[in-house]
Amino acid sequence: MSLEFDESVVKVERLLRHVAFIIKKRGREILEDFEITNPQFNALLTLRDHPDITMGELCEKLFLACSTATDLIDRLEKNGYLERRRDPQDRRVIRLSISDKGRHVISEVIAARRRYVASILKQLSQEEIDRLAESLEKLHSLMFAENVV
């Protein structure tokens, strides 16, 4: 099966899968302290970056079925992480915005994730860190471009 692919493709696929798995696991452990789930955290980040987003736009950005996103938003609202209000121009439209409590939890979670990344990077030389950052930057821009097509 692997013979049809170049050795570096096989290697990079495996490494990305393993790194993404550990990142996700670590992220989940960090979120446990704040009693929110990974999809809820991604929703909060999207709300922060897109003020007054509608439910429909949010589902699209999270790549979630709207029924799933609605449950998630209900729970976040109940816990005080966001506010939901009717659009004054069109009362049928619901707009969502992140609360101060929501912003605060994002800062705390990102700080915890940075502490984790810092603990890893301190084991590398500055040159290795620069090369890692450059490689990830390139990889991300190609993946992002491919993703939005």
Place this chain on the structure above:
Amino acid sequence: MSLEFDESVVKVERLLRHVAFIIKKRGREILEDFEITNPQFNALLTLRDHPDITMGELCEKLFLACSTATDLIDRLEKNGYLERRRDPQDRRVIRLSISDKGRHVISEVIAARRRYVASILKQLSQEEIDRLAESLEKLHSLMFAENVV
């Protein structure tokens, strides 16, 4: 908040979060074609790599609560991806093993993931690919070591 961290920590944390998000989304899209979920796929990989694993060991390796893992295993068994049998030495112990259908789905999913990675890497020079692979290798070994502590 970010002032307490080095610029490269801030950058690498953000890039890893974004890359892991896209990898997960892509992975989920690939798995949709095979009608299995991400946690089910991770369970299959673990079963392949650890023949005759017990339920308890599987929960541990997947970092899942045993109730969650049991639902997941029930579904995989129902769809013919694994076999469950009693240990002949100790009839109270249930051992799990992957079926041919399970192995086949893993090969197909990994091949689809490799096609995706190949489509990204073909936009890089061989030198850039080598540097990416090397950086990821280093990152993975540090994350893995930190993870098993």
